Amino acid sequence: MAVHATSLAALTRDAGILFGADFNPEQWSRATWHEDVHLMRAAGVNLVTVGVFSWSRYEPQEGRIDLEWMGEVLDLLADASIGVDLATPTASPPPWLGHRYPSTLPVTRDGVRLGYGSRSHFSPASAIYREHCRRIARAVVERFADHPAVRMWHIGNELGQVCFGDEAAIAFRRWLRARYGTLDGLNEAWATAVWSQAYGDWQEVLPPRAAPYLHNPSQELDFRRFSSDLLLELFAEQKAIVRELDPVRPVTTNLMGFFADADYRSWAGELDIIADDAYPDPADPHGPVDAALTQDLMRSLAGGDPWMLMEQATSAVSWRMHNLVKSPARSRLESLQAVARGCDAVCFFQWRQARSGPERFHSAMLPLSGADTDVHRGVRRLGADLARLRPVVGARVPANVALVWDWPSWWAGTQEALPSDRLDPLATLRAWYRPLWRAGVTVDVVASTGDLSPYRAVLVPSLAVMGTEQAANLESYTRGGGRVVLGPFSGIADTHAHLHVGRFPVLLRAVVGVSGEEWVPLPDEGSSITWSDGRVSRVETFGERLRADGARTLATFGPGPLEGCVAVSEHDVGGGTAWYVGTVLPPEALATLLEQITPTGTATRVSAPKGIEVVVRGGALFLLNHSRGPLRVPVRHLLLAVPRVDEARGTVVDLLTDTRFGPMDEVVLEIDGAAVLMACDGNGHPTAELP
Numbered sequence: 001m002a003v004h005a006t007s008l009a010a011l012t013r014d015a016g017i018l019f020g021a022d023f024n025p026e027q028w029s030r031a032t033w034h035e036d037v038h039l040m041r042a043a044g045v046n047l048v049t050v051g052v053f054s055w056s057r058y059e060p061q062e063g064r065i066d067l068e069w070m071g072e073v074l075d076l077l078a079d080a081s082i083g084v085d086l087a088t089p090t091a092s093p094p095p096w097l098g099h100r101y102p103s104t105l106p107v108t109r110d111g112v113r114l115g116y117g118s119r120s121h122f123s124p125a126s127a128i129y130r131e132h133c134r135r136i137a138r139a140v141v142e143r144f145a146d147h148p149a150v151r152m153w154h155i156g157n158e159l160g161q162v163c164f165g166d167e168a169a170i171a172f173r174r175w176l177r178a179r180y181g182t183l184d185g186l187n188e189a190w191a192t193a194v195w196s197q198a199y200g201d202w203q204e205v206l207p208p209r210a211a212p213y214l215h216n217p218s219q220e221l222d223f224r225r226f227s228s229d230l231l232l233e234l235f236a237e238q239k240a241i242v243r244e245l246d247p248v249r250p251v252t253t254n255l256m257g258f259f260a261d262a263d264y265r266s267w268a269g270e271l272d273i274i275a276d277d278a279y280p281d282p283a284d285p286h287g288p289v290d291a292a293l294t295q296d297l298m299r300s301l302a303g304g305d306p307w308m309l310m311e312q313a314t315s316a317v318s319w320r321m322h323n324l325v326k327s328p329a330r331s332r333l334e335s336l337q338a339v340a341r342g343c344d345a346v347c348f349f350q351w352r353q354a355r356s357g358p359e360r361f362h363s364a365m366l367p368l369s370g371a372d373t374d375v376h377r378g379v380r381r382l383g384a385d386l387a388r389l390r391p392v393v394g395a396r397v398p399a400n401v402a403l404v405w406d407w408p409s410w411w412a413g414t415q416e417a418l419p420s421d422r423l424d425p426l427a428t429l430r431a432w433y434r435p436l437w438r439a440g441v442t443v444d445v446v447a448s449t450g451d452l453s454p455y456r457a458v459l460v461p462s463l464a465v466m467g468t469e470q471a472a473n474l475e476s477y478t479r480g481g482g483r484v485v486l487g488p489f490s491g492i493a494d495t496h497a498h499l500h501v502g503r504f505p506v507l508l509r510a511v512v513g514v515s516g517e518e519w520v521p522l523p524d525e526g527s528s529i530t531w532s533d534g535r536v537s538r539v540e541t542f543g544e545r546l547r548a549d550g551a552r553t554l555a556t557f558g559p560g561p562l563e564g565c566v567a568v569s570e571h572d573v574g575g576g577t578a579w580y581v582g583t584v585l586p587p588e589a590l591a592t593l594l595e596q597i598t599p600t601g602t603a604t605r606v607s608a609p610k611g612i613e614v615v616v617r618g619g620a621l622f623l624l625n626h627s628r629g630p631l632r633v634p635v636r637h638l639l640l641a642v643p644r645v646d647e648a649r650g651t652v653v654d655l656l657t658d659t660r661f662g663p664m665d666e667v668v669l670e671i672d673g674a675a676v677l678m679a680c681d682g683n684g685h686p687t688a689e690l691p
C-alpha cells in the first residue's frame with residue numbers, strides 16, 4: 001500500500017503504534033534526562049513531544065536565543081531511537097513578551113486584559129505576538145529540521161484562545177469584509193434592523209463584547225466562525241514555516257475533542273495528522289461511551305485514516321475540583337479503546353510527573369515515586385500490548401451509519417434567548433450515540449454537507465442551522481434510498497441564524513412529511529407519548545407542535561400542552577425513508593427507535609454481554625469490558641464478526657495474550673479487561689490480511 005510521506009502512516013510503518021508522552025526536560029537536570037531516556041526505552045516509548053513550553057528557556061530575553069540544550073536532548077533521544085514530535089513553543093510566551101508588549105495579551109468579553117504567569121496568555125489577533133511566533137518557530141525549525149530524532153511537528157498547544165480586544169476587532173472587521181463585501185451585506189446578514197443596530201461605518205463593528213443585554217445572534221455566530229478561523233490562521237502560519245524548511249514530515253496540533261471554540265471540521269484538512277487530547281472523567285459513568293464518540297469524531301475528521309491520541313492521563317488529572325484516579329487496567333482499557341476506533345499513536349501528558357508548578361499533582365507515565373509503582377508497571381504493560389497490535393496498524397474501522405454534527409449548529413443551539421437552554425446539542429448527540437454504542441453500531445461523525453452515500457442510515461440529532469446546501473444534501477440522500485432521522489429543533493435557522501419562515505423544518509418539510517408551528521419547552525414534570533403499538537414513554541424538556549402532512553405517526557403526545565400532536569413520525573420519500581423525532585425521548589425509547597431504524601447488518605453481529613464494547617478494526621475484533629465485573633463471552637457468539645474466520649475454521653487468537661480459542665471456548669474478560677481477536681491458523685498466526 002502506498003503511504004503518503006506526510007502522514008501518520010509514514011511514521012507507524014516502521015515503528016508500529018506510536019507510544020509516548022509530552023516530555024518537559026526544561027523542568028529537570030541533565031542527569032534526569034539520562035535516566036528518563038533509559039526508562040523510556042524500557043517502557044517501549046518510541047515518541048515524545050518536546051518543546052511545547054520551552055520558549056522562555058530558548059529565549060530568556062528578547063532576541064537572545066539558545067537552542068543548544070534542546071540539541072542535547074534530541075541527541076540523547078536519537079541515540080535511544082526515540083522519535084520526537086517537536087513543538088513550536090508558542091503556547092506560552094515568555095514574560096518579557098507580555099511585559100514589553102501588553103497588546104499581545106488576550107482581552108476577555110468583559111474587557112479584562114489577562115496577565116502572564118500562567119500559559120496561553122496571548123491574543124491570536126496580536127500582530128506582535130504573531131511576529132514573535134514566526135521568529136521563534138523559524139529559529140527552532142531551522143535548527144532542528146535535519147535532526148534525526150525529529151519525526152513530526154507540533155504547532156503550539158491546544159489552540160483555543162478567544163480575544164475580544166481591539167486587534168481582534170480589526171481582524172474581525174477584515175474577516176467580515178471578506179465575507180460580506182459591503183456594510184449593506186453585513187447589516188442584512190446580521191439583521192441590524194432589530195434593536196437599532198445598523199452599522200454606518202466599519203469602525204463601529206465590534207466583537208460581541210459584554211453588553212447591557214442580549215447579543216445579536218448573527219453577530220455571535222459570525223464571531224465564533226471568525227475566532228475559529230483566526231486560530232487556524234495562527235496554526236497555518238507556523239505550519240508554513242515548517243513546510244518551507246521541512247517539506248516532508250507531518251505537522252499537527254492537539255485538538256480537544258468536542259471543543260466549542262474551534263470548528264475542527266474546517267481545520268481537519270490543514271492537519272497532516274488528526275491528534276486529540278482526551279481526559280474522560282473517571283467519575284462519569286458515561287465516560288467510556290462519550291470517549292468512543294469523540295474517537296469516532298477524530299477518525300472521521302481524519303477521513304477514516306488512523307489518528308493520534310496525543311494526550312491523556314495515566315491516572316488522575318489535577319485540574320478538576322476532585323480528581324479521581326484510574327487503575328492501570330482502566331488506563332490500558334482507555335488506550336485500547338482508542339486503538340479499536342482507529343488510533344495508531346497512544347501518548348500521554350506527561351512522561352515524568354512534575355514536582356513543581358500547577359500540574360504537580362497530575363499523573364504521568366513515570367510518577368514522582370519512581371518506576372517501582374503500579375502506574376509505571378501499567379505503562380510498561382501497555383507498551384508491550386501496543387507492540388503486539390502491529391496487525392491492526394494502518395487498518396480502517398468500517399462504519400455504515402453516520403451521525404451528523406456541525407459546529408455552527410452547536411453554536412446556534414447554545415446561544416442566549418432560545419426557547420430553552422436545556423436542549424443542549426452535544427448532550428443530544430451523546431444521547432443518540434449511546435444506544436448505538438451499546439448495540440455495537442460503529443458510526444462516523446460527518447458534516448451535513450458531507451458525502452452521505454457510503455452510509456445506510458444518517459442520524460441528525462441536532463442541526464439547528466440548515467441552509468439550502470445542507471437541506472439539499474439530506475434530501476437527495478433520502479430520495480436516493482437513504483434512511484434519515486431528524487431530531488428536535490433541527491432545520492430551524494439559516495446560516496446567519498435567522499429563522500426560516502413557514503412551518504418547520506421549512507427546507508425539509510416535504511422530506512419528513514410533518515410540519516410544526518411552535519416550539520414547546522415542557523414543564524418540569526415532562527409529558528407522555530403513546531406509540532402506535534401502545535407503549536407509553538415519558539418525555540421531557542422539549543416538544544414541538546407538529547402535524548402529519550403525509551407521514552405515518554409513530555407516537556402521539558398525551559395530556560399536556562401538546563396533547564394529540566405528533567411526537568415521532570416516519571415518511572417514505574423517493575426510495576428512502578425519513579423519521580422525525582419532535583421531542584427528547586428517554587433512553588429506552590430512543591434505543592428501540594434507533595434499533596428499528598438502523599438497518600440490519602449495521603451492527604457488529606455479536607451478542608456480547610452488556611458492558612462489553614465491540615468494535616471491528618481491519619481484521620480484528622476488539623472486546624472491551626467496561627462493566628463492573630468479569631465477563632465470559634462464548635467464542636461462537638463472536639464468530640460472525642471476525643473477518644475471515646471461516647477459512648480459519650472458527651479458530652481465533654487474542655493478539656494481546658497469544659491465546660488461541662476454538663468455537664466452543666469462552667473468552668474471559670476481567671474488569672477493565674480487553675481482547676483483540678483475529679482469525680488464525682493452526683499455529684496461532686493471524687490469517688487476516690494485513691493492511
Ligand code: GAL
Nearest residue numbers: 157158277279311317349362
Ligand atoms: C492539556 C495540556 C497539557 C496539560 C494537560 C493536563 O490540556 O495540553 O499541557 O496541561 O492538559 O491534563
